[in-house]
Amino acid sequence: MDFLRHVKNILHTYWIGFVCLIYQVLWRPKELKDLQQHNGCVAIVTGGDGDIGMETVRALCRHGMHVIIGVKEETNGQSVEAAIKATCPFAKLDCLPLDLASFASIQKFVQQFKAKGLPLHVLVNNAGIMHAPFAPTASSSGSLESHLGINYLGHFVLTRLLLDMLKRSGTKERCARIVNVSSAVHAISTIDSIKEIQFSKFYCPYGAYGQSKLAVTLGTYELDRRLRDAEFPITVNCLHPGLADTNLFRHLSPVLQPVKNLCAWLGFMWTPSQGARTPVFLSLSEEVEHTSGKYFDNCQAVPSSPSSYDVRLQKELWNWSCEITQLPCDIQDEINIHYT
């Protein structure tokens, strides 16, 4: 049964990849025009040293934002800074260590950011891993499968710890923004119950990635409902950046690497800077000033998978995430936690 599920996940992932490639052959990435300068505004980008992340940071810096990037490997910080300043000499940029697999590291990142005394207008939850071998990440209540731990739960904790800052920095006219990077392959996943979310018996990296991105999408919709109920001046959207030729594919089988390289060479896959257009659009564009709780592809709101609209699942995931992370379910409650 598990084996068949594994095969189904692989076939479904490649089918979605194929459909994305056809789309990308037919439609070019949307050009970003008329984006305003955001001088004095501050953004955080996780995985800002990755391919799409770095292009997102570059674009935000070009539009006058002060960008703080969360980097897992501290040594990457200096090279990212140098690379961005080479094309954008006036870029305001800081790097802080952030390992999304560790709640303690996330909390330290937030403390270091808060110590800077800056506001926070945009949070881009971009970092991610794909099809990685099984490697559980530690959490305060046991171990977590790493795709779920990094792609979804790490960003859940980061967002919750920064929500007060976003709330203070946003206004009714100009909301603060949360931009969650999901993926089209969230659609391979159909979790019937949150109890299925931890691959306890049979690990399938394809299923794990799809599931983590379904969780990102479900979590975006649930957070949107809670932000509206609490009347916080914050919007939250999620997106598929397109199939872009990046380091994300490092775990792709050696047999398929040449196929991927050929698709990239033929221009069927987007470049990292083309992949960054939708996150940049959601971070900066006036067109989405009051848009929240939507899923975007190529800078347009499109429907996500049917499972992602399951409100029961969204709520179940929210409660499960709060339990695992020991955060209060109500976003208005004060957070009093110290992760070790």
Ligand SMILES: NC(=O)c1ccc[n+]([C@@H]2O[C@H](COP(=O)([O-])OP(=O)(O)OC[C@H]3O[C@@H](n4cnc5c(N)ncnc54)[C@H](OP(=O)(O)O)[C@@H]3O)[C@@H](O)[C@H]2O)c1
């Ligand atoms: N490329 C695509 O076709 C595609 C398609 C759909 C969705 N996406 C999504 O787009 C986002 C960006 O991916 P990308 O394509 O730019 O891949 P990438 O170049 O591999 O970038 C991923 C970034 O995430 C960081 N990261 C990984 N684990 C981390 C951790 N534990 N803590 C903090 N940071 C961590 C990586 O840092 P290290 O390099 O130091 O590990 C890297 O900076 C991901 O969320 C991905 O799922 C990409």
